[in-house]
Amino acid sequence: xxxxxxxxxxxxxxxxxxxxxxxxxxxxxxxxxxxxxxxxxxxxxxxxxxxxxxxxxxxxxxxxxxxxxxxxxxxxxxxxxxxxxxxxxxxxxxxxxxxxxxxxxxxxxxxxxxxxxxxxxxxxxxxxxxxxxxxxxxxxxxxxxxxxxxxxxxxxxxxxxxx
Amino acid sequence: xxxxxxxxxxxxxxxxxxxxxxxxxxxxxxxxxxxxxxxxxxxxxxxxxxxxxxxxxxxxxxxxxxxxxxxxxxxxxxxxxxxxxxxxxxxxxxxxxxxxxxxxxxxxxxxxxxxxxxxxxxxxxxxxxxxxxxxxxxxxxxxxxxxxxxxxxxxxxxxxxxxxxxxxxxxxxxxxxxxxxxxxxxxxxxxxxxxxxxxxxxxxxxxxxxxxxxxxxxxxxxxxxxxxxxxxxxxxxxxxxxxxxxxxxxxxxxxxxxxxxxxxxxxxxxxxxxxxxxxxxxxxxxxxxxxxxxxxxxxxxxxxxxxxxxxxxxxxxxxxxxxxxxxxxxxxxxxxxxxxxxxxxxxxxxxxxxxxxxxxxxxxxxxxxxxxxxxxxxxxxxxxxxxxxxxxxxxxxxxxxxxxxxxxxxxxxxxxxxxxxxxxxxxxxxxxxxxxxxxxxxxxxxxxxxxxxxxxxxxxxxxxxxxxxxxxxxxxxxxxxxxxxxxxxxxxxxxxxxxxxxxxxxxxxxxxxxxxxxxxxxxxxxxxxxxxxxxxxxxxxxxxxxxxxxxxxxxxxxxxxxxxxxxxxxxxxxxxxxxxxxxxxxxxxxxxxxxxxxxxxxxxxxxxxxxxxxxxxxxxxxxxxxxxxxxxxxxxxxxxxxxxxxxxxxxxxxxxxxxxxxxxxxxxxxxxxxxxxxxxxxxxxxxxxxxxxxxxxxxxxxxxxxxxxxxxxxxxxxxxxxxxxxxxxxxxxxxxxxxxxxxxxxxxxxxxxxxxxxxxxxxxxxxxxxxxxxxxxxxxxxxxxxxxxxxxxxxxxxxxxxxxxxxxxxxxxxxxx
Numbered sequence: 011x012x013x014x015x016x017x018x019x020x021x022x023x024x025x026x027x028x029x030x031x032x033x034x035x036x037x038x039x040x041x042x043x044x045x046x047x048x049x050x051x052x053x054x055x056x057x058x059x060x061x062x063x064x065x066x067x068x069x070x071x072x073x074x075x076x077x078x079x080x081x082x083x084x085x086x087x088x089x090x091x092x093x094x095x096x097x098x099x100x101x102x103x104x105x106x107x108x109x110x111x112x113x114x115x116x117x118x119x120x121x122x123x124x125x126x127x128x129x130x131x132x133x134x135x136x137x138x139x140x141x142x143x144x145x146x147x148x149x150x151x152x153x154x155x156x157x158x159x160x161x162x163x164x165x166x167x168x169x170x171x172x173x
Numbered sequence: 174x175x176x177x178x179x180x181x182x183x184x185x186x187x188x189x190x191x192x193x194x195x196x197x198x199x200x201x202x203x204x205x206x207x208x209x210x211x212x213x214x215x216x217x218x219x220x221x222x223x224x225x226x227x228x229x230x231x232x233x234x235x236x237x238x239x240x241x242x243x244x245x246x247x248x249x250x251x252x253x254x255x256x257x258x259x260x261x262x263x264x265x266x267x268x269x270x271x272x273x274x275x276x277x278x279x280x281x282x283x284x285x286x287x288x289x290x291x292x293x294x295x296x297x298x299x300x301x302x303x304x305x306x307x308x309x310x311x312x313x314x315x316x317x318x319x320x321x322x323x324x325x326x327x328x329x330x331x332x333x334x335x336x337x338x339x340x341x342x343x344x345x346x347x348x349x350x351x352x353x354x355x356x357x358x359x360x361x362x363x364x365x366x367x368x369x370x371x372x373x374x375x376x377x378x379x380x381x382x383x384x385x386x387x388x389x390x391x392x393x394x395x396x397x398x399x400x401x402x403x404x405x406x407x408x409x410x411x412x413x414x415x416x417x418x419x420x421x422x423x424x425x426x427x428x429x430x431x432x433x434x435x436x437x438x439x440x441x442x443x444x445x446x447x448x449x450x451x452x453x454x455x456x457x458x459x460x461x462x463x464x465x466x467x468x469x470x471x472x473x474x475x476x477x478x479x480x481x482x483x484x485x486x487x488x489x490x491x492x493x494x495x496x497x498x499x500x501x502x503x504x505x506x507x508x509x510x511x512x513x514x515x516x517x518x519x520x521x522x523x524x525x526x527x528x529x530x531x532x533x534x535x536x537x538x539x540x541x542x543x544x545x546x547x548x549x550x551x552x553x554x555x556x557x558x559x560x561x562x563x564x565x566x567x568x569x570x571x572x573x574x575x576x577x578x579x580x581x582x583x584x585x586x587x588x589x590x591x592x593x594x595x596x597x598x599x600x601x602x603x604x605x606x607x608x609x610x611x612x613x614x615x616x617x618x619x620x621x622x623x624x625x626x627x628x629x630x631x632x633x634x635x636x637x638x639x640x641x642x643x644x645x646x647x648x649x650x651x652x653x654x655x656x657x658x659x660x661x662x663x664x665x666x667x668x669x670x671x672x673x674x675x676x677x678x679x680x681x682x683x684x685x686x687x688x689x690x691x692x693x694x695x696x697x698x699x700x701x702x703x704x705x706x707x708x709x710x711x712x713x714x715x716x717x718x719x720x721x722x723x724x725x726x727x728x729x730x731x732x733x734x735x736x737x738x739x740x741x742x743x744x745x746x747x748x749x750x751x752x753x754x755x756x757x758x759x760x761x762x763x764x765x766x767x768x769x770x771x772x773x774x775x776x777x778x779x780x781x782x783x784x785x786x787x788x789x790x791x792x793x794x795x796x797x798x799x800x801x802x803x804x805x806x807x808x809x810x811x812x813x814x815x816x817x818x819x820x821x822x823x824x825x826x827x828x829x830x831x832x833x834x835x836x837x838x839x840x841x842x843x844x845x846x847x848x849x850x851x852x853x854x855x856x857x858x859x860x861x862x863x864x865x866x867x868x869x870x871x872x873x874x875x876x877x878x879x880x881x882x883x884x885x886x887x888x889x890x891x892x893x894x895x896x897x898x899x900x901x902x903x904x905x906x907x908x909x910x911x912x913x914x915x916x917x918x919x920x921x922x923x924x925x926x927x928x929x930x931x932x933x934x935x936x937x938x939x940x941x942x943x944x945x946x947x948x949x950x951x952x953x954x955x956x957x958x959x960x961x962x963x964x965x966x967x968x969x970x971x972x973x974x975x976x977x978x979x980x981x982x983x984x985x986x987x988x989x990x
Contacts, residue, residue, distance in 0.1 A: 017433050037437035049605075051438035062437065077398060081428075096435065151437055163436045171426040173343055173398030 013075030013172050015137065019043040020066045020146075023108050031070065037062035037096075037151035041109040047161070055155050062151035064109035064116065069144035069170065071137040081171040082133035082144050085125040088164050093154035096122040096164060102134050103146040116148035122166065130169075175204035177260065178268055178322025182214050186280030187317070189215065193299055193306060194281060195269030196291035196319050197230065205262035206325035207357035208236055208254055213270050214320035216247040218277035225252045226305035227260075227323065228267035235266070237305050247280075251324075256383070257358045259328055259411065268321050271304040286318035329356040331408035333363075335417030336388065343398040343425050350406020350417055351388040360384040360408045365391055367404035371419065374405070384408065399426040597627070598634040598652060607634055610652050624652060 016031035021043040030043040038050040041063045052062050069082055090096060099117025107116070125131040135144025177200040187194070211225040221244075226237040236254040252270075260266055272279035274296070283291075292314045299306045332354035340347040348365040364379030378391050389406075396402060402424070406417035610624030627633035634652055 015429075034434045034436055037435060047436055047438035051440045054439050065435070067433075081426075149435065151435070153439060157439060159438075159440045161436070161438045163434050165432050165434050167430060167432045169428050169430040171399065171428050173426040 012073070013071060013079050013137070014073035015079055015170060015172075016070050016072050017067055017168075018070045018143070020068070020106055021063075021109055024106055027106060027108075029070070031072070035065050035067065035149075037065060037149075039063070039111070041111075052151065052153060054153060054157055054159055057155050059152055059154050061111050061113055061153070063111045064114050065149040066106060066109055067147045067149065069133065069135060069137065069168075071140055071142045074139050075137070075172050077138070077173045079137040079170050079172045080135065082135055082168065083130035083170070084122075084133060084147065084166055084168045085127055085130040086122055086164070086166050087127065089123060090164065091157065091162065093157035094162070095152040097150050097152060098122050098125075098131065099146070099148045100131060103148055104134075106146065113152075114148055114150040116146070122149070122164075127167075174327075175206055175325040176322045177201055177204045177266070177325065178211075179318055179320055180322050181284070181320060183282040183284035183318065183320045185283050186216055187283055188278045189270060189281040190221070190272040190274045190279045190296075190301075192293040192295050192312075193269060193271035193304055194291070194293045194317070194319060195226075195228070195267050196286070196317065196321065197228075197265050197267045198323075199265050200260050200262045200325075202262050204325060205260055205264075207257040207259050207328045209257060209324045209326050209357070210251045210253045211238065211268055211270070211321060211323050212249045212251040214248070214282050215242075215250050215272070216280040216282075217242055217244040217250065217272075218279050219275050220244050221275045221279060222273035222301070223250065223252055223279075224271045224273075224301065224304045225254070226267075226269040227254065227258065228269065228305075228308075230265040230267070232267060232308035232311075234305055235260075249320075257326075257355070259358060260323070260325060266323070268319075268323055269305060270319075270321065271299070271301055273301050282320045283317035289314055291315050291317045291319070326357040328358050328410070328412050329354075330413040331356045331360045331363075331410050331415035333406045333408045333415045333417040335404065335406040335420045337420060338402075338404065338422040340392070341422050341425060343427060344396045345392055345394040346396065346402070346422055346424065347390055347392045348404050348406070349388060349390045350408075352384060352386045352408045352415075354415075355385050355408070356410045356412050356415065358410045358412070360410045362409035362414075363389055363407065365393070365404055365406055367393065367402050369397070369400055369402055371403045371421070374403070379407070379409075396424045398424045400424050598624075598636060605631070607652060610634070610636055 017033075017035075018029045018031040019035055020027050020029045021041050022028055028043060035043075036045070036047045036050075037052060038045060038047060039052050039062070040050045042050065052060060054060065069079075071079065084098075097114060097119045098121075099114075100120040101117040103117045120131075133144050133147060135142075137143065178198045179196075208227055211227065213223070213225065215223070217223075221242060222239060223242050224237065224239045227235045229235055235258040236256045238252045238254040240250070240252040242250050242252075270281070292311045294306050294310050294312050298310045298312060331352050334351045334353055336349035336351055338346045338348050348367070350363070350365060352360055352363060361383060362379045362381050363384050364377060366374035366377040368374045368376060376393070378393065380389075380391075393404075400423065401421055403419050403421045405419045408415050607624045607626055610622040611619050612622050623637040624634050627635055
């Protein structure tokens, strides 16, 4: 049976955190894995760079593969408007911490746009059973002062080997 | 390499296309092995086919071969055998040949020998195509020895090459191999073996048969994805297995791809502000500051008194003068900051003279110096009693305000309000949240206010007023909110609420209008009790007043003003109600004392005593009883207490009666309209059966749409219906409030006024069963207004009294005998 691998967002304090799998995730002004950006947009500062709350994602196995799933990679083909950046940890983050809206310190911070089809970012993890999950991908949106208020979206591609 | 047969070239040619020929030989020592070919010394004559066969001694066919030989003269021609049986040394084998028939003859060469060692078969018995012959077809044996021999080789295991795997997938791959040398004999098995470790092949596949050299392949399945397999080809002959070298391949994996999205919204904080002004507020009891006993002779300024600031904010200053016996004329002047605002002359010998001097907020402000100049010519100044009252208020309630969201628009109005618990700012659009709210004075002093969004309407901001507000000053409120529309929001209006927002009855709408919670009906309003305008918008019990339209004085409303309302219960009958606005009638003014101008019900508390004057004469002192006792003791002369809409505000009692008669022992009353407007927790209907003097009380609920009063003693009983609800007064005690409702219907017979000539009786009663019957002559009051009276009796009969048909002191009688 083919495996079912989902992407789940974990939020909340470590001992009460919840994890929700979904296809769309929001950069919000609160730490919440259910709310959407309509209710919790990010306020543009007139003077400084502001940050969304970190979005902690990871691949999770909901239906076990025949053997295993591994070799997770992510990349993007998109570009971000001037003054906005999405960062991600390029080094492994395995221990969950409560998301923050301060500048993320999780792993080595890199821009998601650094990772393209020819330079994919590997995410650690070997999933063999239900509940197994990969390392965390800690995303965060950075917004410089003076950018235009609007609604934005950004697509990130991923791949993994299943066998 | 070995051979057996005869390699000597014999001398006698014999045709070989006419006969198949054979002879047998013994394999010499050391010449055994796998036969490979048979060589025949021939004069071919022309190109032709030539077949050979190998038999054992018993003429069992072991191998055969055929070749298309090219004529190269007389020589040894070699024909390869298709199979390679092993011949053993010392054993005897037959070597046979047969040339294809052509135009010329093909000759073999022979010599004499043992006749048993050779045979021939004629073409008559055996065609070329049917060669090799069955031994039964042999024609005869002879003694020829032919020049023919068979080549043998030493038998070895097959030589195999392992070729690369192809079609490699996640769980299968095609293995390839090649037998490059069968080892001299036929290969009987071939296959592959494989495993996941080098040199270890736990898995094997073979096929059996007769195989020569050449490639072969096999697809292996059930492999593990992403795993390296090591394999080799193999082949087997009589000498054993031959193996190819080890090669490897790695099974593939299934790479799945997908994508996910991030979404976000950026917004900017929008700050908007609006400005408003206000002043005045709550009218409290007069404060008795002091009394003066004057004794100076006239006309001298006898006293200059500067009033000390008092707690709260000055609303007005009032003085009462009572001449208790002075003989001379007395002049009283009131100056504000040195300017005389009021001058009053008290006549001489007015022993019962009492008057009121009032400086309201249009004349005084906080900080003003109030000076009283009193001249006195009386012979006995001790008889002039002066009492000064300052009326203050607690702030927070406005009389004038200004909303100025964009600096270009300003409205002013004045109004009496009771102290408000909330301000409610109406924003131009819903906002997400309120970040902060500030109150800024004209001098730039800023203080934070508590402001929250209305949980039900995010375009309303509930603001908690500050503790101190200076009368008639200007303030600015800044509300910082979050809005997603990328547009500034502005404040469009502001209201002031009492107790709780949900019960707030009064809405100041752009200051040009207000709404109040009143019953359905037909309303008129006035700012001066002279010019009346009709309210055109009545919806869900709320009315909207636009004071700048159609009513004199409305466009220049400033300072403290009182709005008067009157309304009609039925279609054309207006009954006066001096403005009772809001659910809690905040400012009902009743003319009691000509000197005091008016009293406000808010001055009263339960059990307050009221001095009633008539023509300046104290008539009586009444104790106003508010509460469960209802109106049983309320009998002010000249008061419109008989008007069923008489209202007490401070006690939060409003009152309304509906008088109906019916001819039934059961009364059903439609209260659906009333129920739709209920705000209280309980709602009662009271029917008073005048015949048996029973008071029937029915408790309704919110959802009640009708009440059923049964057990009526007899028909033709005068039933008085009150509908009221429980309210809470300032002390938090429950009191009975009679609500104004005009839409109750009796399902059955309606009152036909034309049938009755007696006095209308109103019966006021309370829950203790006490009642009081009063003649009802509201038409007398209605004559104040230029409206006729139209009384609906039932669907088909209407009695209409038009304007002009009603004259003063007219009475409308209806009485149930």
